[in-house]
Amino acid sequence: MKGILTGIGVGPGDPELVTLKAINVIKKTEVLFYPVTKIGSQSAALQIIEPWISAETRVIPLLSQMTSNPEERKAQRLLQSHQIAEVLETGKNAVMITLGDALLYSTYSYVMKTLQEMGYQVSTIPGISAPSAAAASLNLPLTEEDEGLLIWPGTESEEALIHQLERMTDNIALLKVSACREALYKWLKPRQDRICFSLASRLGSKEESLSQDIEILKDPSLPYMSVALLKVKKGKD
Template structure:
């Protein structure tokens, strides 16, 4: 059997939102890697992905990969060093005899995921490794479901942006005719709230934090601004005046 690296989307945090395929691959992989925050003190406590999959993976098959998830300013030396170290660890697992390696990522491995950087590094070191992905439920889907708000209807566009891209693209999207979702609000949350107020979209907006976890919270965008986590989701539904109005 050829060596295979699979990025497995495990959803926003609720273990019950894993797909059957994700659960099967996690349960049969030789090694399952999970991302954790690379802390200056070297500590690597469990992250959200690990907490989500631990019911499907035996502890002896679970390994943590530190990433510089809190770095700002694009591709930093710390980020690149973490990507390289993570790729080397995966290659070492293959060199040690593993044939099926999985990387559990929150949400979907093809939507703002660390998996793409890891896969790039592994391909460069071991071109013979087959790289695959298993889609997962995204935070915007979970927030829309919990709030009872359709993400898009009829001809409405759906715009997904990271707050790290700056305020200008978010402002342009809010001025449009569809639903806007913003990930990674974190330190930029106050600026986002001001822009929502400026465009008259504040009353429609919803904020989701810790989706699927015991401390989950869904509500108006003003609350929890001071302790907003990096993995937060802002949902601004499209304006709809009647049923089927956008068909």
């Protein structure tokens, strides 16, 4: 019988924001895959769950280089899937960990789909997402009453971002803000009386920082892992 892959979201960075379910599966897995951007480099996801890994577990890096080239990305994901499939073929189960939630902008999503297409069984354990963690650190509701929430990647084109901002009616959680900070600043500056802005960077780490001042967007050293929460101001009821 072939093994099963379990994808696990280990949360935004705080080692305490891992679920019991994640820990219980990680403790027992024979093989654990973790993402690295360079061979030999540290993995934030691995650090979070290190205390729960058994000495018997084989821990294997999956190279996940940043690249804007879709063909390169595709080739990389296929390679990752084959690395995992090799283990599943031996009948062993495996775990793949990912930062944040397992199915929100994660490499695991693609690996999961590829392995399913190859005929393998998968299982997923959700994790605390960056928007939920940012809202908690800021003590700010993501949604109230009948509002909606749009989660939007900061890595989309400036045009697409402005299009979404222009039609926002309630709340936007904007991920990877460093990638779009200048466009966001330009749009927000004249709308400060109408839109509440909050930013959380390096969530759950010792360097976590929170701000409600849009001028922070002018800082070129804004961390990549920053989440902005935008909320349309409403009249008091």
